Amino acid sequence: MSTKLIDISYWQGNLDFKKLKSAGINYIILRAGYGTTKDSRFDQYAKACQSVGIKIIGAYWFTYALNVAQAKNEATICINACKPYNIPTIFYDFEYDTVKKAKAQGITLGSKECNDFTIAFCDTVKAAGIAPGYYCNDDYYKTMYSDRVKNKGYYLWYAHYKSDYSYHESPISCDIFQYSSRARLAGFNQNFDGDICYNPKLLGNSTNSSISSNTNKGNNTMTNKTTKEQAINAVIKTAQNEIGYLEKKSNAQLNSKTANAGYNNFTKYWRDIYPAYQTEPWCAAFVSWCFMKAFGLTMAKKLLKHWPYVYCPTLGSLFTKNANPKVGDIVIFYRSGEFRHTGLVTKVRGDKFWTIEGNTSGASGIVANGGGVCAKSYYNSKLPGTKFCTPNYSLVISIVSGNSSTSIPTTHTNTKNYLTVGDKGDAVKTLQTKLNKVGYKLTVDGEYGSATKAAVTSFQKKYNLEVDGVAGKNTITKLNAVIAAKSKNTSSTTSKAPSKVRKFVGKVNKNNAPVRKNPGKKYAQLTSYPTLNKGNLVDVCDTIKSASGNDWYYICIGGKIYGYILSGHVDKQ
Incomplete structure (x- = not known):
């Protein structure tokens, strides 16, 4: 089950932590500080949590770094602040105010800096033996953070609010979800940041903790996720x-x-x-x-x-x-x-x-x-x-732990590497479709009957394979090769020299977009200019179909280098 918690900072004032515990708060995240300054209530809050049995599962640091070195320095300050309390996870918080303050100093911070600083901070935390994570809202998750951070394995603390700040489920998969900045707790006449923890590892538990029975059930209060929601997540x-x-x-x-x-x-x-x-x-x-x-x-x-x-x-x-x-x-x-x-x-x-x-x-x-x-x-x-x-x-009854495992299931269904009379299903449909591409006229019905066997037998005879009417590895491999050769020949006989006259100026819409010597992913990239990056401008001279039917642009780079790029990688300027 998912677990309710809150995150707090200096702005919450002088809190009664026994009352927080009674309101169902068993877990909490504290702001450790911002820039190079420790939160003035951090030590007070941390000691109070420990005294009443509220577990501090993480701390966050609001960054004002202007470069990678400063981000690393902030991490070191945060680590030192957290060590006395054995806080297991530290989150990096890069927000609008980070960018605004930098701009006031004449420095522009964009996506590159956001990713660079986050990696520098989180890797410094990780090197200290503490689990790293990053906090971001929906806007920055989509516009500032790239796969450079998203694929690093850091914990994701994601914020997304409804217009009325009420409770709702996270629209994306994340480890902690901040659903509101106006959550309310029994006995308190103030707002809190309301969070849900989906990942039991952050709680230090082997299984997800359930929400306390003292939790208020209201429009802006969290409730347990159902098995269905947990499964989807x-x-x-x-x-x-x-x-x-x-x-x-x-x-x-x-x-x-x-x-x-x-x-x-x-x-x-x-x-x-x-x-x-x-x-x-x-x-x-x-x-x-x-x-x-x-x-x-x-x-x-x-x-x-x-x-x-x-x-x-x-x-x-x-x-x-x-x-x-x-x-x-x-x-x-x-x-x-x-x-x-x-x-x-x-x-x-x-x-x-x-x-x-x-x-x-x-x-x-x-x-x-x-x-x-x-x-x-x-x-x-x-x-x-x-x-x-x-x-x-x-x-769904349970979630398999260790979803990143690459172990191979060992059932007969999954390891069977041939098709024969009596087999049914999609694999047979694929085989029948391929046989039709090399000249046979089978009904693609997914049933390996006498007609399919006859076509396989004929194919095996034609290409000097073992003639047994069974579509095994050698037969399938040869069938794929014949289809590929047939497509190549068709392409070469119908091709014409592409035009070198510019039709329009194109703008590349992705990074590391391959530029190839011929239209098709199987062809080598240009030696002189193998890739283009997002924002590069090129002259689009012609559109050519590859053997697989995809459209490729014949482009000119810098007025002298010609090559082919997948049409979907270029927008008309």
Whole structure:
């Protein structure tokens, strides 16, 4: 269960801590200080908490640093202040006033500085043997903080208020959620910062602590999260931890987020849930993997109603397809007449919803084969046909601990690496689709019957494979190679020399956007100018389709270097 707490600073005045304890406050976060100044009531509050049995789970430091060195110095001051009280976690607080005060001194602090200072502060805290975290509101989480901080493993203390400051659930996955600055407690005629702790590690407990029975039940007072809410939070947290993972060019270093990156669809997600599908598109596999890691294999099967989820139309036929998203839904994106891509809904606000998706890119719009795990957002009204499926999270009994584990489930279903007569399902549909691409005319019905066996046998004879009518690893590998060669030949025979006349000026919308020698992710990057960064301007001269059907811009860099960039990475200036 989640746990209620408050955070306090000098502004709360001379508090009665016995009364706080009676009001249900068993955990608290204290402001240790700001800039280079310790909070004048910090020691008073810390000693009072210890005397009545309120556990101090963390302290925060409001920063006025102007550079990395000052951020590290603030961390050292905070560490020294907290040591006498054995405070286990320290949070870095970079806010509007931080930026405002710097501006008054003629110094501009932006996203880069926010991330640099946070990392410097938190890593100094970590080196001292104290757990680091950072506090931010919804605005700064989206506009100032990048994956450089979000993927560091620091605790996230996230603030988001409703217009009436009443209690509500966190719209994103976080460790501590500050839902209001106007929470009220029994016996007190003043406002408090109201917080919910979702992560039992911050409390020093092996299981989540429940809210005290003395807690006031009111419009602006926290209550226990239900199992359903806890389950949704767990699967989103699992997905969030994967943001930045890149697919691999070979079956090596699958556990690393960025090593051995390529565009051959090798991932740890296929390895862990269905090894026979390694090298296939993996957006749905990513969803399956997140459910398995959060809840275990048996519960993942129940929630998804089949296993593994690898084909969007199948999911759509098993669930009620809702028109509007909810947090925790599985979105199935509709494009070109069918459901073709998927992800997890992590936040909803009006018409806009946020997702975490596998096999996509950070480019705007639906990118169904982008090669990484990314957090994205969309406007539902601009996605006609897209639907949302809601797993029955109330089935969840417990959350699997250690969701980052990469252990491989050892069931017969998951390790079977061939298809044969009698098999049914999405794997067979994929095989049938591939066979049709090389000239066969099968009905894609997902049933491995006599017609499918005959096509496999014919293919094996044609390419001197073992003729047994079974689609094993060698057969699938050869089938993939033939399809790739066929696509390459088609592309080369229909290609034409791209124009070198500028059509418009384009502005790159992401960092480290690859510039390639030919249109397609499989081609090498330019030696002279391998990547572009957000804000770079280029001349867009032509639009060329790759063999996979994606649009690539033929661009000129600096008036003399020509190359290809995925069209989604460039906006018209």
